[in-house]
Amino acid sequence: MENLCLVGLVSLNDPPKRFVAHSVTKVRRAGIKVIMVTGDQPVTAAAIAKKVNIITPNDPNVIVNVDLIENGMSKEEAFDRCTAVVIHGDDLAI
Numbered sequence: 001m002e003n004l005c006l007v008g009l010v011s012l013n014d015p016p017k018r019f020v021a022h023s024v025t026k027v028r029r030a031g032i033k034v035i036m037v038t039g040d041q042p043v044t045a046a047a048i049a050k051k052v053n054i055i056t057p058n059d060p061n062v063i064v065n066v067d068l069i070e071n072g073m074s075k076e077e078a079f080d081r082c083t084a085v086v087i088h089g090d091d092l093a094i
Helices: 020-029 042-051 065-070 075-081
Strands: 062-064 084-086
Touching (some): 042 084
16 A cells, blocks of 8 residues: 555535424423434434434433443443433344
8 A cells, every 4th residue: 555645535414304303302392202213323323313302411421332331331220320322233132
């Protein structure tokens, strides 16, 4: 790998639909629990969930899957202690 030249860089932004955040807020006020299923990586999923009010500023304890390992917290502890948990699909029980 020698004499290579960076020709360009591409980025993609696929923003949520216009009224998703408002709809999520209304649904939550009605007492409905909102769950997002996505093929994105946990950190990306958490960022999107914040954009659409699934994870709100009122959720002080948000655990992204990577943090479960770093903090040594079990999944059971995370569900008990946290207001929002992001889990990678590989970690879901079948």
